[in-house]
Amino acid sequence: FYRTRTRTRTQIKPDSVNSVISASAAHLLRLHQRFQFLDKDSRGSLRSEDLEAALSENPIGVRIVGAFFQQETVDFPSFVRILAHFRPTEKNRTRDGVQPDPAVGRKCPSSVAFQLYDQDRDGKISRTELLQVLREMLGLQVTEEQLQSIAERAIQEADLDRDDAICFDEFRKSLEKVNIDHKLSVRFLE
Amino acid sequence: MELFFNPFDNLLCILLGISFTVWVTLLLVFIIVPAIFGVSFGIRRLYMKTLLKIFEVRARCLSIYFSLLVNELTIIAKEPTSLEEEIKEIRRSGSNKDLDSASEFEMSDIFYFARRGVESIMDDEVTKRFSAEELESWNLLTRSNNNFHYISLRLTVLWGLGLLIRYGILLPLRVTLAFTGVSLLVFLTSLIGLLQNGRMKNVLSEKVHLMCYRICVRALTAIITYHDSENKPKNGGICVANHTSPIDVIILASDGCYAMVGQIHGGLMGLIQRAMVKACPHIWFERSEVKDRHLVAKRLSNHIQDKSKLPILIFPEGTCINNTSVMMFKKGSFDIGATVYPVAIKYDPRFGDAFWNSSKFGMVSYLLRMMSSWAIVCSVWYLPPMSREEGEDAVQFANRVKSAIARKGGLVDLLWDGGLKREKVKDTFKEEQQKLYSKMLVGTQEDRSRS
Numbered sequence A: 001f002y003r004t005r006t007r008t009r010t011q012i013k014p015d016s017v018n019s020v021i022s023a024s025a026a027h028l029l030r031l032h033q034r035f036q037f038l039d040k041d042s043r044g045s046l047r048s049e050d051l052e053a054a055l056s057e058n059p060i061g062v063r064i065v066g067a068f069f070q071q072e073t074v075d076f077p078s079f080v081r082i083l084a085h086f087r088p089t090e091k092n093r094t095r096d097g098v099q100p101d102p103a104v105g106r107k108c109p110s111s112v113a114f115q116l117y118d119q120d121r122d123g124k125i126s127r128t129e130l131l132q133v134l135r136e137m138l139g140l141q142v143t144e145e146q147l148q149s150i151a152e153r154a155i156q157e158a159d160l161d162r163d164d165a166i167c168f169d170e171f172r173k174s175l176e177k178v179n180i181d182h183k184l185s186v187r188f189l190e
Numbered sequence B: 001m002e003l004f005f006n007p008f009d010n011l012l013c014i015l016l017g018i019s020f021t022v023w024v025t026l027l028l029v030f031i032i033v034p035a036i037f038g039v040s041f042g043i044r045r046l047y048m049k050t051l052l053k054i055f056e057v058r059a060r061c062l063s064i065y066f067s068l069l070v071n072e073l074t075i076i077a078k079e080p081t082s083l084e085e086e087i088k089e090i091r092r093s094g095s096n097k098d099l100d101s102a103s104e105f106e107m108s109d110i111f112y113f114a115r116r117g118v119e120s121i122m123d124d125e126v127t128k129r130f131s132a133e134e135l136e137s138w139n140l141l142t143r144s145n146n147n148f149h150y151i152s153l154r155l156t157v158l159w160g161l162g163l164l165i166r167y168g169i170l171l172p173l174r175v176t177l178a179f180t181g182v183s184l185l186v187f188l189t190s191l192i193g194l195l196q197n198g199r200m201k202n203v204l205s206e207k208v209h210l211m212c213y214r215i216c217v218r219a220l221t222a223i224i225t226y227h228d229s230e231n232k233p234k235n236g237g238i239c240v241a242n243h244t245s246p247i248d249v250i251i252l253a254s255d256g257c258y259a260m261v262g263q264i265h266g267g268l269m270g271l272i273q274r275a276m277v278k279a280c281p282h283i284w285f286e287r288s289e290v291k292d293r294h295l296v297a298k299r300l301s302n303h304i305q306d307k308s309k310l311p312i313l314i315f316p317e318g319t320c321i322n323n324t325s326v327m328m329f330k331k332g333s334f335d336i337g338a339t340v341y342p343v344a345i346k347y348d349p350r351f352g353d354a355f356w357n358s359s360k361f362g363m364v365s366y367l368l369r370m371m372s373s374w375a376i377v378c379s380v381w382y383l384p385p386m387s388r389e390e391g392e393d394a395v396q397f398a399n400r401v402k403s404a405i406a407r408k409g410g411l412v413d414l415l416w417d418g419g420l421k422r423e424k425v426k427d428t429f430k431e432e433q434q435k436l437y438s439k440m441l442v443g444t445q446e447d448r449s450r451s
Helices: A002-011 A014-020 A024-036 A048-054 A061-066 A076-084 A109-117 A127-141 A143-156 A168-174 B002-037 B043-073 B083-092 B105-121 B125-136 B152-191 B197-217 B249-253 B267-279 B295-305 B363-371 B394-409 B427-442 B444-451
Strands: A122-126 A165-166 B223-227 B238-242 B259-263 B283-285 B310-312 B339-347 B376-381
Touching: A024 A076, A024 B083, A024 B105, A024 B223, A024 B238, A048 A061, A048 A122, A048 B105, A048 B283, A061 A109, A061 A122, A076 B105, A109 A127, A109 A168, A109 B249, A122 A127, A127 A143, A127 B105, A127 B427, A143 A165, A143 A168, A143 B427, B002 B197, B043 B223, B083 B105, B083 B427, B105 B444, B152 B197, B152 B267, B152 B363, B197 B223, B197 B249, B223 B249, B238 B249, B249 B310, B249 B339, B249 B376, B283 B295, B295 B310, B339 B394, B376 B394
Parallel strands: B223 B376, B238 B310, B238 B339, B259 B283, B259 B310
Antiparallel strands: A122 A165, B339 B376
16 A cells, blocks of 8 residues: 555656646645545556546536546546646637647547537437436436427527537537636636 | 352342342333333433434534534635526526526536536535535444544544443343343234134234334334324225335334234244234235235235225335335235325434345344444324225326325435435435426426416
């Protein structure tokens, strides 16, 4: 147990992580503490079960883990890198529509959100996938008919080429005026 | 040498004899006699109030300690907004539609949940809140708090003291009572079985059953509150209740006489069953007969048609559920065409988890667990009788009864069967969020019927 802890410590190269997120050493340390807390059997990396356990109160918890943490195991640098997608943007960045910056390694927020809907990664949100998401978010609180009508309306509004599915461009269009950046960002305490 | 030990031995024997007599007398006067006559000294309620006060004081100290701990670990600045406000804000920044009239689903709604999810991964205030709540009801039974880490010496000492009291004083007392109750039941019902069938026999058997169940109730230190006793089940009817543990039977049967239904077991259980059926007609099935639904239905309907026989007690869920929800009722008992008297049983979780997880614990270890808890507190509601209406089939009738029970007991009415049994209690927070969101989208029942 002791050895694993020191191993993880030496694996953090502050520079490589810091270039991704401009967080102070204190934040990094706290994230590391959090990482260790989630890592229940101290193996130095997180499995999807550990993350899903942390999200057990979230209606779409499993979906979030599947969409954001796609690797089998997540070591600490990857953990920080993925969470960095949710750091607030600097003021001079424009809103959504900006091409993802490969140097920073950060995806644009709407593609991140698209992955939440599109589970089979075929580039489209089918009616079935939409119904699944809605069922997860609403649980047992609505009837089957209500669910169908909500999904129907959503597809009608967003599906412009009438192929009964929402592709990524249609998705982005439907979110045109939403400041997604802000809505998906989590501020670290100063 | 021998002469020296003799008087000492004698003294010891005398002391033991005296303390034993005192013990038995106390037991008799304070517990068994009231049980026979169905009166209560109110000792158990006083005990419950004292326990609650102790828990409260403990919880307050603990929550102060814990909140200090939590503050150090918070790394996220969370704005204290509700689900509805946040989702409306997400939408408002997008469309310029008039928000209040269009509470429809938007694709951007998922951002709320995604963000909450990421926040939970980074800094799990929610789980901490749950653990804190668990701590608040940390009733000095670490069983109910598996993630519990060592907090302070004082607490551990207190927990140890509680352990000592529970296992050293309460458990032997309760086991003695249980033995008394069960053996009296077997003995007296066999005696009554020798009488001729008739009114005398029925009256006596009623009294005996009630008395023995009351002793068993005291053996578990069960503090039960009965509501709406005017709706108690009558002869020729079927009493239907939600099932959390085998103790349900004792709880209901100590307030009224029922004909039990079940499978004949071997061993001690079988002995009790065979003795009980001598005094009054219970319905016990052989293992082979249980599979034959027609036979079961026939025997049940024969029983209810005889108005002199007691109401049948049935638990239609078929298995023990964890007392936060009511699962699908099996339709067999609703098909017979008798009046159904629903009963809702709700245990107070502060005093320990009464749920019997039959895959984890056997019956004996479960009973020992129950008898070494502080107390079992529950409420029983008798609902007004229901009958099957015109054009309603058994399944619909069963569902109607189930909703009535769930509503009265404050339990969640689940629509489908299986798999949901082992769900952790934490799900209710997830359900809260789902409820809030669905309220936003489709409104509540009243809104819908009005528009």
